[in-house]
Structure formats: C-alpha cells, structure tokens
Amino acid sequence: MSIIREDNTMRITFEEDTWKQGEEGILSVTDGATPFYSADTWKADGKNTLRSGKIMDSGISETTLTVTLSEDGSMTLSYIVSSEQNYDWLHVLVDGTEVLKKSGTGVSTFTEFSYALAAGTHTIVLRYTKDGSQSRGNDACGIGYLLFTGVEPPYAKKYLMTDFNGKIYTLVDGVVTEITDAVAADLGEASYFQKKGFDTLPTSEQLTSLTKPVLYRWSDGKPKAMTASVKAVPKKQTIRCIADLGHATIHGITQMTAVYTGTVTVSYSFDGTTYTDPVDMASFLDADCDALYSGAQANKKIWFEFMIEGKTSSLTNFVITYKND
Numbered sequence: 001m002s003i004i005r006e007d008n009t010m011r012i013t014f015e016e017d018t019w020k021q022g023e024e025g026i027l028s029v030t031d032g033a034t035p036f037y038s039a040d041t042w043k044a045d046g047k048n049t050l051r052s053g054k055i056m057d058s059g060i061s062e063t064t065l066t067v068t069l070s071e072d073g074s075m076t077l078s079y080i081v082s083s084e085q086n087y088d089w090l091h092v093l094v095d096g097t098e099v100l101k102k103s104g105t106g107v108s109t110f111t112e113f114s115y116a117l118a119a120g121t122h123t124i125v126l127r128y129t130k131d132g133s134q135s136r137g138n139d140a141c142g143i144g145y146l147l148f149t150g151v152e153p154p155y156a157k158k159y160l161m162t163d164f165n166g167k168i169y170t171l172v173d174g175v176v177t178e179i180t181d182a183v184a185a186d187l188g189e190a191s192y193f194q195k196k197g198f199d200t201l202p203t204s205e206q207l208t209s210l211t212k213p214v215l216y217r218w219s220d221g222k223p224k225a226m227t228a229s230v231k232a233v234p235k236k237q238t239i240r241c242i243a244d245l246g247h248a249t250i251h252g253i254t255q256m257t258a259v260y261t262g263t264v265t266v267s268y269s270f271d272g273t274t275y276t277d278p279v280d281m282a283s284f285l286d287a288d289c290d291a292l293y294s295g296a297q298a299n300k301k302i303w304f305e306f307m308i309e310g311k312t313s314s315l316t317n318f319v320i321t322y323k324n325d
Contacts, residue, residue: 013047013147014143014145016048026068030064035061037046038050039051051140052142057133060127068121069148069154073150075122076113077092079143082104083139088103102141110144159197159217159218160193161215170197237308239307243296246320251325252290252322255289258316268302268303269303275303278307
C-alpha cells in the first residue's frame with residue numbers, strides 16, 4: 001500500500017502512483033503539466049520513489065497535495081537532489097510559503113526535513129525547476145516518503161453524552177435527545193455506541209444545553225485525548241423581592257432608583273401571581289410612580305422580578321422612595 005494510516009499519522013510511499021487517488025476528506029492530489037511520478041531513479045527501502053518529471057531548460061515539474069489535519073501536527077519528508085548546483089532546484093511550498101529549497105550533485109543519500117502544521121487544511125507543493133543553461137547529475141529530485149501527523153484517525157467513532165444526573169443523550173437531527181431506556185452499563189458496549197451514538201463532535205450549544213455534560217467517544221483504535229472549544233454564557237439570573245406599602249405612614253411613591261450594569265429587565269405583580277411583561281430597567285425607572293402606587297392598593301404590596309442576563313450584567317441595589325407624613 002502506498003498510503004498507510006495509523007492513529008493520527010499518514011505515511012505515503014511511492015512504489016506506484018496509486019497514492020495520487022488520495023484519501024477522502026484527508027488527502028487529494030493535483031498534478032501540474034509535468035508532474036512528479038513513481039520511478040526507480042532512486043530507491044528507498046527497495047521501493048521506487050517520487051521523481052520530478054523530465055523537463056527541458058527553464059521548465060517546471062510540479063505536483064500539489066491538499067492535506068487536512070484534525071489537530072496540530074507536522075509534515076516530514078525525505079528528499080534527494082541531483083542537479084546543477086545553485087541553478088536547478090527542489091522547492092517545497094506550504095500554503096504558498098517556500099519552506100525548503102535545495103539543489104546539488106553527488107548526493108547519494110536521502111535527507112529528512114520536518115515542518116510543523118496547524119490543524120486545518122494545507123496546500124503542499126512539490127516543485128522542481130531548471131534554469132536556461134546546463135544540466136548536472138540526474139537533473140531531477142526525488143522524494144522517498146511523506147509523513148503527516150495530526151490527521152483524523154481511521155477509526156469508526158461514535159459519541160454519546162451524559163448530564164449531572166447520569167442520563168444518556170444522543171443527537172437526533174441535531175437536537176440533544178435523551179435515550180430514556182439507556183443505563184450506565186450501555187456506555188461500555190461498542191454495539192450500543194454504533195446503534196445509538198452520533199458521528200461528529202457536538203457543538204458548543206449542544207454541549208451546554210446539558211448541566212455538567214460529559215462527552216463519551218467509542219473508537220476502534222488507540223484512544224487519544226479529545227479537545228473541545230466551548231463557549232458558555234451564564235444562565236439568566238432572577239432576583240425576586242416584595243415592596244411592602246402597608247405601613248400607615250406611606251402615602252405614595254416619589255421615585256425609583258437602581259445601580260446596575262448591562263442587561264437587567266423588570267417584571268412586577270400586584271397579586272404575586274400575574275406579572276407584567278419584562279421591560280428594561282431604564283424604561284421601568286421612568287414609569288409613572290403614582291400609577292404603580294395606585295395599582296398596589298388592593299394588597300398594599302408590589303412583587304418584583306429582576307432578570308440579569310449575560311456575564312457583564314449586574315444589579316447592585318434597587319431603591320423605592322416613599323411619600324411619608
């Protein structure tokens with residue numbers, strides 16, 4: 001096999017050109033007008049290597065790889081160059097940046113080169129160029145192997161989630177759904193994950209819809225650490241209180257003030273059961289104080305609900321100033 005995947009690595013050798021068929025979702029290959037090809041110009045471990053195409057003066061041989069990494073990793077390759085020194089070159093470009101440029105004659109062994117790659121999709125260009133004059137040696141370059149780390153492991157994977165109560169959840173059409181007949185022992189069975197699990201990592205919103213979520217993954221191969229990027233927003237907080245207007249000295253409301261930041265809304269009730277729709281604090285503080293006092297006459301009380309939303313919001317105090325004798 002020309003492509004061998006194990007854990008998070010992908011090793012490519014070039015005994016024949018079938019490697020150019022790629023790996024779905026991981027590797028695709030595009031040849032230039034004169035591509036690199038499998039040849040016995042050099043041997044590595046007794047196998048053909050990837051040789052630059054035969055070109056004339058001022059020519060270019062080129063093959064491009066597109067590689068997707070699921071985590072931070074690297075590219076390592078072994079190379080050999082037999083060319084006119086300082087005129088005919090092997091170039092390796094990563095995402096448009098040249099990371100390796102070599103020329104030379106009389107080289108009989110392969111040299112290794114490594115380059116770090118971040119998670120994501122990268123374009124790797126293998127290129128051999130000639131100037132307009134002489135040729136030396138084999139007038140070519142060869143690649144012994146390519147090794148990528150950080151690729152998605154080739155294992156069958158399924159996920160399930162639990163909450164703080166130990167209830168087990170899956171995703172149904174993107175919706176977090178409890179598996180009502182599940183028991184804890186099911187989390188130790190591969191067949192249960194294959195039957196009930198979902199295929200991709202849950203989103204931040206799906207995870208945080210559960211209280212104290214735990215994510216479980218079943219894979220057929222060697223497990224690796226999972227990482228997740230989660231954006232969490234504090235739940236809306238509600239503060240409830242009662243203003244007692246029953247004292248004989250209270251004859252009205254002169255004003256209301258509050259010290260607060262961010263998004264704070266207010267609802268109120270004259271019977272402790274039926275509340276008004278929430279309004280923002282600034283609007284409520286401008287409310288008609290006489291009408292508010294008049295509405296409270298049946299029970300001589302006003303029930304308040306203050307709702308604080310977002311991590312930067314706060315309510316320090318709320319003050320009602322009464323009319324007194």
